[in-house]
Amino acid sequence: MGGDFGPQVVIKGATDAARQKKVDLLLVGDAQRIEKELSALNVRGLDIEIQHASQVVDMDEKPSDALRRKKDSSIHVACRVVKEGRADGVISAGHSGATVASGIFVLGRINGVDRPALASIMPTEKKPVVFIDVGANVDCKPHHLMQFGIMADVLAKSVLNITHPRVGLLTIGEEEGKGNAVVRAAFDLFKNSSLNFLGNVEGRDIFSGEVDVVVCDGFVGNVALKLAEGLSRSLGRMLKTELKGDIISKAGAMLAMRAFKRFAQLMDPNEYGGAPLLGLERIALVCHGKSNATGIQRAVEMAATFVRNKALDQLVAGFEANAELASLRRQTRPAKQVAG
């Protein structure tokens, strides 16, 4: 029921994915509204089930309030049907915080995961990069970053088909020992892990495409993600203004329209429409509120790929392989407290 453009766009995108990738759908929300939207589309031959939910989480609600008070909200019900095994994953373009909260609360975490994290897949000059955490966890400990790395590594393998993802730790200098206290401690964990750890990476390395996974805490990641979004948009507007600044440039820009369109498509955030919430016993995808039908379609397709490639099994295996590094115990009981 969520998203800035409402259920129409969500249902269109979902049915497009269903047709393209042979995905069965379970649409959760106001049944009457869903029926109406579906009747306007060609859904012949698609396996579509509808699950009514009487409530919707409003965009200005606190996630914790929504979780407590709106047990029959579309996102809550959607998570529940997934938990019950009636669907393999949940996708929402509604309230991000409520989606994350419901996902964690209802779906439950994989053994070994303390903090589920949001990953974002972003275009670079070469292959796309997985950026984690982009906002689920603001204050993190070193072993949380280790967990994020394990999860994003699996995502890069299962969804982006990268055999040995190169994993980097986002910090402020490439040498070992650079960064804040949390990152410096996380460096040692990563170094000893089973990941293909590249070492520290800086902000300037993300978009050149030299790394497949970039790990940071959810505060830094969310600031960085929004900064990248805002900067791209501002640069676009500034360039447009200059291109309109003299008549010859304006003519040139019109002539180069095809190149600008190709460029815009490269940068279209809808190409990777959903941010996977990783670490849960099922997959959950948080879509941008501004996602168009293509964004939703891509998110559904990503979820299908994730499920078909058995990424959850890989996640479990990843946590088993790095159990000690990713575990809470090692980090949260410093020697002095044990001694006391």
Add this chain to the structure above:
Amino acid sequence: MGGDFGPQVVIKGATDAARQKKVDLLLVGDAQRIEKELSALNVRGLDIEIQHASQVVDMDEKPSDALRRKKDSSIHVACRVVKEGRADGVISAGHSGATVASGIFVLGRINGVDRPALASIMPTEKKPVVFIDVGANVDCKPHHLMQFGIMADVLAKSVLNITHPRVGLLTIGEEEGKGNAVVRAAFDLFKNSSLNFLGNVEGRDIFSGEVDVVVCDGFVGNVALKLAEGLSRSLGRMLKTELKGDIISKAGAMLAMRAFKRFAQLMDPNEYGGAPLLGLERIALVCHGKSNATGIQRAVEMAATFVRNKALDQLVAGFEANAELASLRRQTRPAKQVAG
């Protein structure tokens, strides 16, 4: 003596500024080399003094080592002559870390400043924005952020001529209460300060130009600064590739060359060539290693404006006006320790 392009570029930029803005120069470094570079330039009528320094900090040295072992390095001597009152400020395109370390150690801090911070002035869609801290302090407490805000406010007033700079706290949601623990606590300090506090700002707000000062810790700031740098460069390369992708677009791009040049100039990092290190008893400017002569010239001019507009006096006044909010005591003795 520093900078990727060596003293030639630094001396050219400095003498250009001296001519344009009637600044007197005190050039510190290898005297013979400086004489040689000067002999190739037209310096008639300029007031230029040379101070020999026998050592140079190498780019791979640790700042703390350089500070201890190289007392006769150009940056160390430059800070000393400023401390002695023979010059009003120090500018370096050499080792950033060594410049920051020497600046803090030799020049000393203004009363009330715990952590001098690096500010960066960046172009936006409207007026430039002051971004602080971009790397001097990685692990910060709330009152450090408050201090950064006071310092950047003065910079925006004295160098950018903004009467009531709008100050924002960089975080991951606009509502009060959003962010990590440090930012949430800093929000209260800012709210009660004498600054024109706008509230929380997000990564996407920085480049639209709706805020004049953006405050964050040096880890987030450095990641963000380098990300902005890297993303701009990557987007430029990606657009260039698309513009070369078909012959018609290529012709269009050539026609629009003037607009692209204007755009490149808008984004030229040399326009604000130096990152001021604020909070010291004198002004110090850290230039990008890749600064060209224009970058150095702008940095010298910025230092001159800073000194002529008596920004140091304003800094002292700013700390007096917000003494309690910016002070260490209020923050580092939580009640339970006092009670114990």
